[in-house]
Amino acid sequence: AQSVTQPDIHITVSEGASLELRCNYSYGATPYLFWYVQSPGQGLQLLLKYFSGDTLVQGIKGFEAEFKRSQSSFNLRKPSVHWSDAAQYFCAVGGSRAGNMLTFGGGTRLMVKP
């Protein structure tokens, strides 16, 4: 069965500081990987995706993520955090072995200090 682990439930960073959110997945083949962001009371917005090819992928709002097959990781990064980035972030994995569905991690809540 596929699974996603986001080890950090909460992270606090200062505005302007860099950010890295961790994501580890378990999947028996090449996965499709996603990062979503959810603001309070809202649905999920897709930040970026990895299907194949270049392991460093760029997304919206200045986010990027790197796929590392050897570490089964897909960490999300941003060089300089803005106060508006405060939200909950979810990593997800999908693939044909588990049907047309996404499996989500538990999420990381990001707080930004002024």
Place this chain on the structure above:
Amino acid sequence: KAGVTQTPRYLIKTRGQQVTLSCSPISGHRSVSWYQQTPGQGLQFLFEYFSETQRNKGNFPGRFSGRQFSNSRSEMNVSTLELGDSALYLCASSQQGSPMTYEQYFGPGTRLTVT
């Protein structure tokens, strides 16, 4: 292009009642998936529909059901509501074909409260 829309946005029901939630996918998207989000269980997959057929189903009791219409709009129904059904129900749509099927776009959700 308009995003995924869900109605209603908020709903309060009493235990034992039933409820129907609606989802309109992005134009041209034919796959619709439903997820339940709760603080305790996180995001859990309910089911996925394509061309009016349920293709995949998560581990939920039979009280949870859904359907899809010929215009790709989808509804989900929960019968005999329980307090534990209180959650944010999210609908997502995607294009057909791998890997695009997994690139899912979510609506704002319907917040269901069961009292």
